Amino acid sequence: MPRLIDHDDRNDEIGAAAFRVLVRDGIAGLSVRKVAEEAEIATASLRRAFPTQDALRRFCFDRIHQSVAARLRAVTGDGRERAMQWMRELLPLDDTRRTELVVQLQLSRLALTDESLRESAADLHNGVRQVCSSVLRQLSESGATDPTLDPDLETARLHALLDGLALHLLWNTSDDPAGQADRVLQRHIDTLAA
Incomplete structure (x- = not known):
């Protein structure tokens, strides 16, 4: 059999x-x-x-997307803590997330010149943007942000912060990368307050 x-x-x-x-x-x-x-x-x-190698590469992009989406769906709580948890899920704070970021960077570099991968790379990029928008909406609904803030501008600003912080954490030699990330993220949230 x-x-x-x-x-x-x-x-x-x-x-x-x-x-x-x-x-x-x-x-x-x-x-x-x-x-x-x-x-x-x-x-x-x-x-x-x-x-084809393209099929294998797109599969890798999809795996990252599915893994991150599953972790984001599992986040509980509300307000500032939920927003913090969502942002942490986008940062390389453990071996799994570090591996995903390295894989994403490897594949995204190729997507700059390979048209067949561009859509998959853009999907991941846009997914991060959507998470940033959700973070800001969560903070706004809990009263943690100034209601006069421009949501599109703040989404772009948070996206840039998370992308930069993720790259810094790849090279981090600190004993407490999660603590360092939390301090940066908490300070950013403080700047959004009314």
Whole structure:
């Protein structure tokens, strides 16, 4: 009797293997063959699911999007604390989020010159913008912001802050990167108050 394959588990294995290859070897090292080796599955089997490198790269973008979205949906609470939790989820404060950011940066660099990846890169970028907008709406609804603020400008400003902070945290040698990030984010929220 043939062995049944759990496709979700297989996709998790493939995604984790592709991320390890991207973190270790960079975008130049990402190939169907290398990911198959890393996942310990047959290259032909992986090639059926991902016939091209572009398909594998888009799959990696989708995995990041799905992972971040699931974590954001799991956030509870309200007001300032909920806003802080949403922002923390976009920062490389643990191995998973650090890996996702490195993978995103590797793939986004390629998307600058590869039209087939541009939409996937833009989707992630726009997703961060939507989270920033939700953060500001959450803060506004809890009375933590000046009601005269321009929401579009503040969304852009928060997006830029989070992008910059994420890059700084990649190179952080501090013993408390989460504490450092929280101090920056709390100070930013304070500047939004009435």
